[in-house]
Amino acid sequence: MGRKYRAYPTPGQDEVLTRWGHHARALWNLALEHRLMVGRKHDGRSWVWSAEQCVLLTEIRNDPDESINWIQDLPSTASQQVLRQLDQAYKNMASPSHPAGQPVFKRRGSATRLHFPGISVSVHKLNRHWAEVRVPKLGWLRFRLSREIGGTVRSCTLTRNGLGWHVSFSVHTGIRPAVPNKKPGCGVDFGITVSAWVSTEAAPRLMPPSLTVGEQLHLRELERRKGRQITFAKKYNGGKYSHRLRKTIRHIAALHARQARRRLDFTHKLTSDLAKNHGFVGIEDLRVLNMTKSAKGTVALPGKGVARKAGLNRSLRDHIPGERRRQLAYKAPMYGSQLRLVTPHGTSQTCPECRQRDPRNRVGCGRLFACVHCGHTDHADRTASIEIEARARRMGDTVIKGTRSPVRGARGRAHGTRLRAAPAAHVT
Incomplete structure (x- = not known):
């Protein structure tokens, strides 16, 4: 089961987590480029897995070169999790029952996400409403204990949206499927x-409406303001974002995050x-x-409506x-x-x-x-x-074990020729 809580880092911890988020994104892009390079060398018949890249990562972390200090700054466990997630992305691409395409590079505006295995973190309950989790190289991070964890923590994920930081735990609860309740369908x-x-x-x-009328009008005004500020930045500031533009973007992200929480609340209920x-x-x-x-549509065949x-x-x-x-x-x-x-x-x-x-x-x-x-x-x-x-x-007693439908037709044509699954290539 998953457990998600609102985290409240100190200003210093917030700066460190933000920096780590950019490092994790850069490592993803670097590892993906390495795998694509190996795939091009072998005509797309194979790619590198995390086992080989973790060895290279250890060598890079031990290199005294100051230009790669950002890899040494990111905790090793979080770096290894980035490579394992890239493994999973390739497995999803190769699975006929999964709709995912080829992994892509992450932009600067991508969601900030840091993963840690359960063995590298520890959780301590402070009182009925507060607890803290110990993150490697960061220390104790406080979060609002809105519900009991109720099991053994297997992994920990730190994410940030428009409302702030959140900590999520993958928890082994030991709950088994219940017996049929015999109620009408x-x-x-x-x-x-x-x-x-x-x-x-x-x-x-x-x-209920995910945004009130006032929030919809405010969001519309923020979007117009953002467009004007971006135009000004491109025309007079060399494309560099000003502090006012970044503030506008944060306000828009906060409204979208609040809207998503309201949708999710209704869906859970x-x-x-x-x-x-x-x-x-x-x-x-x-x-x-x-x-x-x-x-x-396209330029040659534009769509209607x-x-x-x-x-x-x-x-x-x-x-x-x-x-x-x-x-x-x-x-x-x-x-x-x-x-x-x-x-x-x-x-x-x-x-x-x-x-x-x-x-x-x-x-x-x-x-x-x-x-x-x-x-x-x-x-x-x-x-x-x-x-x-x-x-x-x-249908009778047909049980649905998954959440995805079989994918019809060929996948990956929009991404070009898809890589085929094969044993991992030897890196020299």
Whole structure:
């Protein structure tokens, strides 16, 4: 299980962690360039793994050259974790069931993230509300103990977003899947206008706005201010960001982080309630990446309705259907429930009374369902949830063990020729 807490470093610790974050990003880019160089040398048939690069990393850390002091400044355990994460990125790329493409270089604006193995950190509880974790070469870092850790810490991750630093623990709790709870199942239709409609309920579940009206206006003004300041920096300051521009960027990041927390809060409450109170939860097996593709097109073949499609994509991502599916996949076994994925085609066009599927049952883009065969009328999302439950019930006891759908078609064509898995190359 994962445990995430808000961390409160001192000004000195904040400076060190920020510096380490840049070092970890530079090490990722350096290690990736090394692997690509070896792959080009061997015609893309092999790449270097972390076992060989860790040996090179030790030699570099022992080098007295002052130009590479930044590698010596970063803790060795964090450096090794960067290389192991790069290993995992290549394994994801080579896995047919994973949608990841070839690993890419990280920009300066990438998320700051530092990983430490559980053996290199120790956690000490101060009182009911506060605790501290000992990080190598940093000392004791305080964090708000909002919930008990409840297990053995396997790894520790330090991240930073617009609201500040956070510490996450991967915890071995020893919790096993619960026995089936024998409760009635349900079907859930996730949407945009209606966040979720459960087939066993008469009213929909609506997600509160992730930003208030005042926050939306403030965010719009900040984005306009950021655009003006960037234009000024490029025109008169040689592209160098001013302190006011950096302050504007921090305010925008804080609003986006607050928006993400509100979305995640609603999602956790929704998925926990569904998993606790139902024997199975049926949802549509959606391809979210395909649904949120841009309609921009190309220069030769420009798209149509690009602005409308962009707004639809933002609304769809705001309801994070992929995150809801991921949470249901691990919460359902905890409470004796099951997650069942059904085919999404025609769920809102099938009548629950006469079982006839007809596109004419849905006229226009409204939320009204009117069967042209038996005359049954209802809300379109409620009709879809009933059909999802019926399809999930016919699936029987099929258990979903993963959170990703099989990837159809070839992957990696947009990234060029994909590297093939092969034994690690010998580095000389």
